[in-house]
Amino acid sequence: MLERGLEEKTYVLNLGPQHPSTHGVLRVELEMEGEFITKADPDIGYGHRGHEHMAENRNYQQFLPNLGRVDYLHALAYNQCYCMAVEKLLGLKVPERAEFIRVITGEMNRISSHLLWLGAYLLDLGAFTPILYCFDDREHILDLLDRVTGSRLTYCYYRFGGVPQDIDEEFVAGTREFIKRLRTRFRDYDNLVTKNVIFIHRTRDVGIITQEQCLEYGLTGPMVRGSGIPYDIRRSEPYSAYPLFDFEIPIGSKGDILDRYLVRVKEMEQSLRIIEQALNKLPEGPIMAEKVPKRIKPAEGEVYAAVEAARGEFGCYVVSQGEVKPYRIKLRVPSFANLSILPELSVDTLVADLVAILGSIDVVVPEIDR
C-alpha cells in the first residue's frame, strides 16, 4: 500500500465548541497521529462579553451584577473580591457579622460549585448516576442561598461595606441540618465513586502535573494542591474572617487526576467545618459599615484584592482616578491560567484521556472568555 504513494498525514480533529465535555463553548483543536494526540490547541473567546471594558463605562456599584456572571458557579467569591478591592480603596471597615455572613454564604457556594463539578465530571467519564445525587444536595444549597440572597445562581449579594440583608434563624437552622445531611452523603459518594474500580483506572496516573509545572504555568486552586503544594489564599494571604477558623488544606501527593478529585472532595468537608464554626461563633451587630458614601468616588489609587475561588485564585485589580467610574479593572481568573497547561498535558494521550484531563481542570469557559 505504501509503495503506491499513500501519504502519511496528521489528522486534525475539533473537540467542541459544542462538545458536551467542554462545559461551555471551548474548542480544542487536536492533531492526531492514529489514536494519539500530538498537539492540542485550545481556542477560546467564543463567549467574550467584555466585562473589563464594561467596568470602565459604569459606576462602581453598577459593575456589581457583572461579577456574578464571570464565574457563575462560584459567583459569591467574585462578588466578595470586587467588594474587597473597592473597600480597600474607600478605606471601609466591614463589620464582623457581615464578614461571617460572607464566609458562610461563600463557602456554601464553594460546596455547590464542587458538587456540580463532581457530577458533571463523572458524566464526562461515563458515570451517569452521581450527578443525580450531587444535584439533589446542590438543590438544598441553592434553596438556602435563595432565602438569603434572592437568587439561585448569578448572585449579586455583597455590597461595599457589608451585605444588604441579614440572615435569619431559619437559614441558620437549615444550614446546620444541611451540614449533617451532606456528611452522611459523603459516605455514599465514597462507595459510588471514590472506591469505584472503573473510576480509579480512568484517573490514576493520568494527567500528572509536577510541582515545577505548577509554578511555571501559574496554576492555583485544587490544581496546585493536587500536586502537593499547600497554597491557598485563605491561608497564605488571609482575608475576611478566615483567620478565625480552624481548617486544613488538603493536598495530594502525585498530581494526577485522582489526587485533584480527592482534594476537591476533602475541600468540601473542610468547607463544612468552616461553616459550622462560623455558625457557632456568629456575632451580633450591624451588617453594613457606617458611613458608606451614597456616591462611591474613591480617591486616586490602585489596589489588588485576591480570594480563593473554587477554581483557584481570583484577583481583582482596580485603578481609580478619583472619578465615579473606575479607570481600569483587571480580572485575574483562575481558569485561564489552569487551562494553559492543557497542551502540555495532552501530548501522547488518547482522546478519552484528554476529556478526563480537561474535566479535572474544572474550567468555566465564560470565565476564561469573560
Add this chain to the structure above:
Amino acid sequence: MINYFKEILVGFWSLLAGMAVTIRYFTKPIVTVQYPRQKLTMSPRYRGHTEFVIDEETRTHRCIACEMCNRICPSQLISLQGVKVDAKKKLPSRYIIAYQYCSLCGLCVEVCPTKALKWSDEYLLCGFTREDSEIDLLRRLQDQQYAKGWPLTPIPRPKPEEPAPAKGEEVKE
C-alpha cells in the same frame, strides 16, 4: 498472580458497593418536585421583577419620581417620567421596566429613598415577543388595587404641550 485476582475481586466488590447505594436510594421517597401538578412557593426574598409597594394607609404607591432608580440601574432599563401635580409633589406618569435587560442586582430597590419598590414573586415570565417582557408598573398597581377592591390610582397625564407618550396602551406584563 495473586495480586491480579485480588484486584479483580476488589474491583468487582467496589461495583457491587456502588450498586448497593443506588438500590438503597431506589426504595427512598422521590425528591424531585412533580412540576405541573406540584408547585413550590417562592422564598420571601425571591427576585422576580420589581413592583410598587402598596402602602396600607394611603392604598397607593409611594413613588415620588425622583429617578434615583433610573440613574443607578446598570442596564438603564427603567423608563420613568414624572409629572408635577402641585408645587411640591411629583408623581410618576410612566414607569416601565424592560425586564429582558434586568440582571436582578437589586440596586434600584435599595437606593429608593421612599422604599417604594419591592420584588414580586412572579416567576412565569416567558413571552413570545420582546414587548411581552416590558412591564408597566403603574398598570400593574392598578390591577392589584382592583383585585383588592381598592380605589385605583389615576395615572397622571403629562402637560399637554409636551408630546404625550403612549402610556395606557402598553402591553402589560
